[in-house]
Amino acid sequence: MKIITTIALSATFLMANSLMDDAKNAGLVPIPSSKTELLKLIDNPKNHITDAKVKLGEKLYMDPRLSKSELISCNTCHNLMEGGDDGVGAATGHKWRHNPHHLNSPTVYNAVFFSSQFWDGRAKDLEAQAQGPTLAHPEMAATKEHIVQVVKSMPEYVKEFKVAYGDNIKITFEKITDTIGNFERTLITPAPYDEFLNGYKEAMTPKQKEGLKTFIQIGCASCHNGVALGGEMGAFNVTATYKYMNVGDFKGDKNGMVKVPTLRNITQTAPYFHNGKVWSLKDAIKEMGRIQLGRKISDKEAQSINDFLQSLTGKKPNLSMPMLPASTAITPKPNLD
Ligand code: HEC
Ligand code: HEC
Structure with missing residues (x-):
């Protein structure tokens, strides 16, 4: 009995370890837990x-x-x-x-x-x-x-x-x-995902870990990587054209590249894409599969990735409501025209 538990425990340990390695190999980088390291970055x-x-x-x-x-x-x-x-x-x-x-x-x-x-x-x-x-x-x-x-x-x-x-x-x-x-520069939001990549294996739920695996295997991390899971310029409309491309006239930079948005706090930033036409996160995930990876993403896979993305909801900095100074006689007046 004891041996079986030990084997089971070390299997989970190895799995978590190899997922962490897979994530690092895929270019995923946590927000450092050390304040000094963090300050260097920001x-x-x-x-x-x-x-x-x-x-x-x-x-x-x-x-x-x-x-x-x-x-x-x-x-x-x-x-x-x-x-x-x-x-x-x-x-x-x-x-x-x-x-x-x-x-x-x-x-x-x-x-x-x-x-x-x-x-x-x-x-x-x-x-x-x-x-x-x-x-x-x-x-x-x-x-x-x-x-x-x-x-x-x-x-x-x-x-x-x-x-x-x-x-x-x-x-x-x-x-x-x-x-x-x-x-x-101080608006950063460390999340359970960071704790996981920083070595605290229980910080993400089993479903979130499964979703992270799917995210890497399907190829999302080829563009959504680094500390922000985005933030670099990336190709757009790689394998098909975005469903709402005709809304607005944005075509990317001079090479047609678009800034890859961060996936941190993505559950709180709907609607999605440069023209804000997609409201559901699962739809956004499926659309990415279709236009960026040439791959149909099943409901189950979309749900799994969606589970992973929940682990990117971070802790906001503790801001207290600032009191702004009062206007004076020489403060310019509002102009609504
Ligand atoms: C009317 C709404 C509006 C206001 C007000 C506004 N922004 Fe923005 N902000 C946007 C939009 C839209 C974009 C994207 C525009 C683009 O890419 O051309 C943007 C882009 C940004 C970005 C880039 C983020 C990224 O992912 O590339 C930052 C940072 C930002 N704004 C900060 C600010 C700051 C600081 C102020 C105040 C000085 C401000 N914004 C005022 C709408 C606004
Ligand atoms: C080839 C690079 C690339 C790949 C691969 C890729 N993305 Fe994206 N992703 C982008 C770019 C670029 C955008 C911005 C597109 C736009 O709005 O014009 C984006 C936007 C998104 C958005 C909307 C973010 C927002 O704030 O509006 C989500 C969610 C997303 N991607 C998730 C994924 C998932 C999940 C996968 C894997 C199934 C994936 N992406 C694969 C480059 C990529």
């Missing part, structure tokens, strides 16, 4: 993460006064209380305008692990990315001058910039967006 040597910058960046991320209408913040479309996105098909910004290319808002959680930002990868990092939406007409529709003026009009903000960067700081548009980027 820090920006040109704009080191500090508590003061992160605290200020969080306020700016949440402050709708940076937009022309003073109603729209980064958090409007990348809601940190949800999946770091907005839950609508096409992003909706200034004057209720939809994104002209029918683009869906991607999540900002774990975006620090992406090698480039935007669906076509046109920004190299979070700091560069943050300049886009503030000025984009269908998003926040502001001007650099508006944003700088808003921030400078509030003594509390000016003081916080000094604390973050030193007394000689010149508050520019780029410093403001850098600070938002610095905050975004």
Whole structure:
């Protein structure tokens, strides 16, 4: 009896071990459990993460006064209380305008692990990315001058910039967006999957482990890999054309490549794909099989992968609701036009 139990136990042990190896061989990388290792991954040597910058960046991320209408913040479309996105098909910004290319808002959680930002990868990092939406007409529709003026009009903000960067700081548009980027670097969500890959074998359920196996065997990890299970540019419409390709005019970058979205917290970021046309995760999994791998994915396989994807729902950082400084007489007024 004892021998049988020992054999059974070591079989489970070996299975878990080999699955861990398979995952690593497939290019899947956990969020490191060591804080020092993690900091190496998320820090920006040109704009080191500090508590003061992160605290200020969080306020700016949440402050709708940076937009022309003073109603729209980064958090409007990348809601940190949800999946770091907005839950609508096409992003909706200034004057209720939809994104002209029918683009869906991607999540900002774990975006620090992406090698480039935007669906076509046109920004190299979070700091560069943050300049886009503030000025984009269908998003926040502001001007650099508006944003700088808003921030400078509030003594509390000016003081916080000094604390973050030193007394000689010149508050520019780029410093403001850098600070938002610095905050975004901290938006990471370690999940049971990471604990599993970091060696705690019981962190994932047997079904989730089975699903991980399917995910690797079918070939999903050939594009959804690295720390983010995505984040690099990838080929699209490889074996067939995406069912809703005609919605919006997005065709990828100049080589037709599309940023592979992260699969972390994927259960919280519907609707799916660049134009947000697919609401069910299982449908998205099957569509991937059809257009990326030339393979029909059965209901059972889709369910199994779906089980695995649950293990990617992570723990959000502990944010407390920031109190924004009060507007002053010289703070620009909202403009709804
Ligand atoms: C009106 C909605 C909207 C607002 C407001 C908005 N975004 Fe976005 N965001 C989007 C959309 C849509 C995309 C994808 C656009 C593209 O790829 O061209 C995007 C892309 C991103 C990305 C890239 C993620 C990835 O997977 O490539 C980051 C990071 C981001 N936004 C952060 C921000 C920050 C910071 C702010 C505030 C300064 C902000 N966004 C304001 C809708 C919005
Ligand atoms: C050849 C590369 C490639 C392969 C293989 C691949 N994907 Fe994708 N995946 C992508 C790209 C690129 C997108 C973004 C497509 C778009 O929206 O335009 C994507 C999007 C997704 C999305 C939607 C994410 C979101 O936030 O909108 C899910 C879910 C997904 N893939 C899961 C899978 C699964 C499961 C498999 C295996 C069955 C798989 N993928 C195989 C490249 C790939």
